[in-house]
Amino acid sequence: MQRNQRLTTLARRGVLAAAVAACALPGLTLAQAFPSKPVRVIVSFPPGGAADQIARAVSEPLSQALGQPVVVENRAGANGNIAGDFVAKQAADGHTLLMSSGGTVSINPHLYDRMPFDPTKDLVPVAAAARVLVFLEVNPQKVPSNNAREFLAHLKANPGKLSYGSPGNGSSPHLAGEMMKVQGNVFATHIPYRGAAPAMQDLLGGQIDFMFDPGIGLQHVKSGKLKLLAVGSPKRSPQFPDVPTLDEVGLKGFDADTFFGFYAPGGTPPAVVARLNTEINKVLRSPAFQQRMDAIGAIPAPMSPQEFGDRGQADSKRFGQLIRERKIKGD
Structure with missing residues (x-):
């Protein structure tokens, strides 16, 4: 009697294992066939x-x-x-x-x-x-600020006179700008572009004053064409350990990553x-x-x-x- 029960239990387990394997087989087959x-x-x-x-x-x-x-x-x-x-x-x-x-x-x-x-x-x-971090960069020919605190003071003293670009409405660089405006109690005009690259070209050309750069302009920071003032992340960038976060200069909890x-x-x-x-x-x-x-x-x-x-x-x-x-x- 006990032997028959053991055999029945083993048989049931075998059926269950076969069912599980059958269910998994299509997924395995697809993974093996991909990509075709x-x-x-x-x-x-x-x-x-x-x-x-x-x-x-x-x-x-x-x-x-x-x-x-x-x-x-x-x-x-x-x-x-x-x-x-x-x-x-x-x-x-x-x-x-x-x-x-x-x-x-x-x-x-x-x-x-x-x-x-x-x-x-x-x-x-x-x-x-x-x-992807966002880097607050300015065109030094248009913005006289040497650091983020000076820049925020400059914005506050010139409401609406400066403009910034972004890859488009609702992009992370745009939202970073809006965060800064709210937390810093400043105002600047937002200019949306169809991508970060054309916005960066206008920043270099002086058509706009600053930008929260998703990283494509760092080569221009290193060459001196742009000035990096702050990072819009909770932590400093490993590449620029001496550049403060906006949180550190007073915009508490700032995180636009x-x-x-x-x-x-x-x-x-x-x-x-x-x-x-x-x-x-x-x-x-x-x-x-x-x-x-x-x-x-x-x-x-x-x-x-x-x-x-x-x-x-x-x-x-x-x-x-x-x-x-x-x-x-x-x-």
């Missing part, structure tokens, strides 16, 4: 910006790891909505990815009354890439997402990627898909309050 063709990375901002540079730093080593070409395409506009909507409508097989600031998911729903897609359902987090990363269409199989996450994280830990990020002052940020998604939700709460208070709308 070139992978497209759709960048939500124009060439030259932080998102574009990060995408291109990842694409070549990712191509080698996957054994397929990884092609970068730029589809700028609407603070990432154009690229996000395009990717959301592609086949959910991992062959089309979005590279964007986390703002496409965490900020845009607060900026636009109507979204062409639902970021929380139509996109899934794949992998964070880098923590964002995480840039990769997303896939909603419904992409978890096994494919896991494969991409693993390979991208390997790239992020490489010395070559670290060197590329050093050039724009960004910090590699390997995460699991869940951690990346949780960060987006936290940023949504943090930035959403500012957007509502300042009545910011998408362009």
Whole structure:
């Protein structure tokens, strides 16, 4: 009797194990078959910006790891909505990815009354890439300030006379400017551009006075064409340890950092997402990627898909309050 019960229990366990294996098999098969063709990375901002540079730093080593070409395409506009909507409508097989600031998911729903897609359902987090800091830079030919405290005093003494650029309404550099205006009780005119690169060109040319730079202008800081006054992060930049944070100069709790990363269409199989996450994280830990990020002052940020998604939700709460208070709308 006991022997028969043992046999029955073993049989049941065998059936259960077979069922679990059968359920896992499609995911394993998909992961093994992926990729079966070139992978497209759709960048939500124009060439030259932080998102574009990060995408291109990842694409070549990712191509080698996957054994397929990884092609970068730029589809700028609407603070990432154009690229996000395009990717959301592609086949959910991992062959089309979005590279964007986390703002496409965490900020845009607060900026636009109507979204062409639902970021929380139509996109899934794949992998964070880098923590992108914003650097408060001024054109020294137009702004006489030598440090952040002098600059805030200069803004306060000249309300509305200075202008600053950003990659667009609702971008992290724009929100950094709004934070500074609120916390510093100052006013400056915001000029939105279609990307960080054209805004940087106008800063260098003197058409605008300052900018919260997502890192693409640091080469001009080192050459003396721009002056770096502060960092809009909770901690000082490892590259510029002598440059204070805005928190240190009186704007308590100032944090305008964002995480840039990769997303896939909603419904992409978890096994494919896991494969991409693993390979991208390997790239992020490489010395070559670290060197590329050093050039724009960004910090590699390997995460699991869940951690990346949780960060987006936290940023949504943090930035959403500012957007509502300042009545910011998408362009």
